[in-house]
Amino acid sequence: MTTDDLRYVxxxxxxxxxxxxxxxxxxxxAPPAQLEHHGLVAIVGSVPERDxxxxxxxxxxxxxxxxxxxxxxxxxxxxxxxxxxxxxPLRLATVFxxxxxxxxxLEQEEDRFRAGLDRLEGRVEWGVKVYVxxxxxxxxxxxxxxxxxxxxxYLRRLRAERTARDDTWQRAExxxxxxxxxxxxxxxxxxxxxxxxxxxxxxxxxxxxNAAYLVERATSEEFVERVDATKDREPGLRVExxxxxxxxxxxxxxGDEGGERE
Amino acid sequence: MTTAxxxxxxxxxxxxxxxxxxxxxxxxxxxxxxxxxxxxxxxxIELLTIKLRLIVAxxxxxxxxxxxxxxxxxxxSSGARRKELARENAELKERLAELEKSGIGREExxxx
Numbered sequence: 185m186t187t188d189d190l191r192y193v194x195x196x197x198x199x200x201x202x203x204x205x206x207x208x209x210x211x212x213x214a215p216p217a218q219l220e221h222h223g224l225v226a227i228v229g230s231v232p233e234r235d236x237x238x239x240x241x242x243x244x245x246x247x248x249x250x251x252x253x254x255x256x257x258x259x260x261x262x263x264x265x266x267x268x269x270x271x272x273p274l275r276l277a278t279v280f281x282x283x284x285x286x287x288x289x290l291e292q293e294e295d296r297f298r299a300g301l302d303r304l305e306g307r308v309e310w311g312v313k314v315y316v317x318x319x320x321x322x323x324x325x326x327x328x329x330x331x332x333x334x335x336x337x338y339l340r341r342l343r344a345e346r347t348a349r350d351d352t353w354q355r356a357e358x359x360x361x362x363x364x365x366x367x368x369x370x371x372x373x374x375x376x377x378x379x380x381x382x383x384x385x386x387x388x389x390x391x392x393x394n395a396a397y398l399v400e401r402a403t404s405e406e407f408v409e410r411v412d413a414t415k416d417r418e419p420g421l422r423v424e425x426x427x428x429x430x431x432x433x434x435x436x437x438x439g440d441e442g443g444e445r446e
Numbered sequence: 447m448t449t450a451x452x453x454x455x456x457x458x459x460x461x462x463x464x465x466x467x468x469x470x471x472x473x474x475x476x477x478x479x480x481x482x483x484x485x486x487x488x489x490x491i492e493l494l495t496i497k498l499r500l501i502v503a504x505x506x507x508x509x510x511x512x513x514x515x516x517x518x519x520x521x522x523s524s525g526a527r528r529k530e531l532a533r534e535n536a537e538l539k540e541r542l543a544e545l546e547k548s549g550i551g552r553e554e555x556x557x558x
Contacts, residue, residue: 190484193480193482196478236484237484238484238485241484251470252466255466255469255470255473255474256466256469258473259464259469259472259473262473267453272478273472273473273476273477273478274477274478274479274480275473275474275476275477275478275479275480276473276474276477277482278480278482279482279483279484280482280483280484281483281484285482285483289480289482293480296478297478300478308453310457311468332541335541335542335545338541342534377471380467380468380471381467385465385466385467385468386465386467387465401453404453404454405453405454408454408457425457426457426464426465426468427456427457428453428454428456429472432472432473432476432477433472433476435476435477435478436476436478
């Protein structure tokens, strides 16, 4: 680290029992380092002032390519940490002038960090999403065959199509609710996030459940099997599992989590 | 101390690399918020504008690649919904004309 650079903080951890991968690189291509203070470790990286001072950073946040690259680099480091400890991830682009700024922050936030680390200790986050596959595709593309013989037939068919669509939504809603109830009981905590925008996630189908669960590492395998077992249960619905993530969704203060155990 | 080996393999959506939406959702929205010395307010309103810009950017990029299915899905696009309504309307009018021609509608019209 040169002294001209700024300090980027990825996460806060307890002292690591195992070293980080030697070849790991993070934001701005810099290898992350550990900065220990008061028994807490900040995982920091050196980033150039020309990109991470206030003004350039603000401009960069508007640049999708830059943001994508930085977000992936940030996640890359946090994911590597997750393999050796249970880190408390910080939000993207938390930057300090120098090491002493990071130390001051560690001191000021000590209680909050310890509470957060206690909560995440030995646990990881899994993401579970449910999609309705192309809800009305079949109903819409099935052409009017054979031509309706009367106006009443036509109206009847319209109603049947609408009913089929409504059924799909109801089935999806019930399935998502049951799945969430089951997984939330199994997990240490569960949280429902707003559905993802299909234009941003670029996945097919409509996202009807977007949830995160905090699960013990030791029972994660069972959790995954539990989710896998539901995958083919309902035709037209798709269940997607992501993880293991660091406990991003559970790093705020306990109790300040809208959808917990909902 | 827990070991990494007990964790199941990484699950990623759609095979290749974690979904950008999943990553952004976490690194922008979740995680713990600490005000650094360099203050970029990523909170609330600004985060929303970032997301909006992202969506706009992704939509444009997707269109460049010829992906625009959501424009024709009535569940996702109000434009498509209007088109759908117009189509239904035209179909109904056509049918009404047919019925009138065949004389079924006349009775009602006479009594009105």
